[in-house]
Amino acid sequence: MTRSSIIWLVVCALLLIALPRIIIHEFYINMASQVLIFAILALSLNLMLGFGGMVSLGHAAYIGVAGYTCILLTIAGYHPLVAAIVALILSTGCAAIFGMLSLRAPGLGFLMITLALGQIVWGVAYRANTLTGGDNGISLPARPMPFGFDIRSAESFYYFTLIVFAVALFGMWRFVRSPFGASLMGTRDQPRRMRMLGYNTWRIQWLTFVIAGFWGSVGGLMYVYYNLFLSPHALTLQQSAEILLMAILGGATSLTGPIVGAAIITLIKNVVSTYVERWNSLLGIIFIVVIVFMPLGLVPGCRALWRKWQARHKPPVPAASAPEPAE
């Protein structure tokens, strides 16, 4: 990390911590929690998309598996912590199986299989009335009390989400910066060379799939804690596509991109749905516009613009500054 990125990080962290004091209104604090939850989901998907080059359209399945497991166990009377841990294990196990299946096909086949798997999870949730309540969904009785802290109010839940988000972000940052992350990016760019060098590229991709599934499940749990309710609508293809769009819109090659994307999409969705009902059309239009005109996403796009602007205004310092490491 360079000094400027540390300063940025500190500023952003302080801003996030002070946020409830700045925006006060409960509605907006809840929206901020939503942004953080979707940022976890988008970041986890982006481990596959941006760093592994694997486009998945079934990420909402983890919201489903983790969420339903957690709710059902809580209703059955288990301790919330037990419910959460079992939910994470089960959902990550699903990711392990889904990964084995999806990675049987490269490229677009991968995308089709993840989509089909995601829809199967949706279909099971939709049809299994006796278990999941079908279309009506089921409610989580109450938010858990992690270590005795009450997180029922909007503000305290926001801080809880922020802590989970920080842990997830740190975990994923470590993952991307680790030698394993480097081998993942190598597999993305030069799969044959990596195989020649003796790397088991299949295992690298599969482990990434599982880890992405784990963080996706964490995001899914938070989603359920936030809404206290889960129905098949949270598992639809639209939901998976929204998460994917967040990652692409912000810029899939960085860790900041999906966060920015999650913030923008969540805000647009909240604002637009208050005024018009045409969210799905808008989602489709954003999808097409982003892919046709901004294939790299906002963050890398803006960064390139910023660098160009800097270069124009500060001609005497040319190549001396080391190129900023790609996050």
Add this chain to the structure above:
Amino acid sequence: MQFWIIQTLNSVAFGGLLFLLSSGFSLIFGLMRIPNLAHGAFFMLGAYFGYTLLSLKFNFWIAAIGAGLGVGLVGIILERFVLRQLPGNAQGQVLVTLGLSFIVADLCLLIWTGDPMPLPAPQELRPPLRYFGLAFPTYRLVVLGLALVAAVGLYFLMERTRIGAMIRAGVDDPEMARGVGIPVSRLFTTVFLLGAALAGMGGVLGGPILNAYPGLDADMLPLALIVVILGGAGSLLGAFVGSFIVGFLYNFGIALVPDLAYFVLFLPMVLVLMFLPQGLFGRVQL
């Protein structure tokens, strides 16, 4: 006995509908390497077009053909004006078709409201056929017959005509096909038109069985995907066999284990992916 006969007929009729949907999907994927994620939306759009044509007092079969043509036109527009903007970017093309499917679904909701719209079967096909003291739903038999006609027609088109030979060459090796002077890009448009029109017609034919309702697209798309994963991409025979496998599993799944109807589809997909990753009759790598 009656139960099994009815369910079997329902299954094969549904398999026929799936064939109309997935044959085009499979050919488009085989030729252009694009899983056209708007294909479910094409099916739904066809059903709604059919509903409107029927409510304008058109004959059922004319409505089916008209809806097919209308959806085919939408397909051409998508291919010419959107997919062509992203040459060589298969991933972008897929995601654009996904975005388009959301727009189509939302516009359908806006125009035809959220209520399911019934498409009545033609009057003369409504009374069931009676043989040996058993009743057979006439309309479903006709749907099956039409799907078989479409399958035979597509087979002759693909295997016995010059254009079919060019499409097969394009599926097997697009670069080489271009090299020997086959107008691959014009074929793209043709196949897209054909696939979209078949899906649209399938939507109308499926109307009396499934109705036109919001979410029909999201119900049909994964089934088409599973058909192609099972049968193999780019293969007509694969789409045919896969459609009937999925038709049977899905229908009997709903009838016997309604809670797990989708899960029943999961198992054959797992088996095929484990042992035959190219699908049963795959021509190209998925």
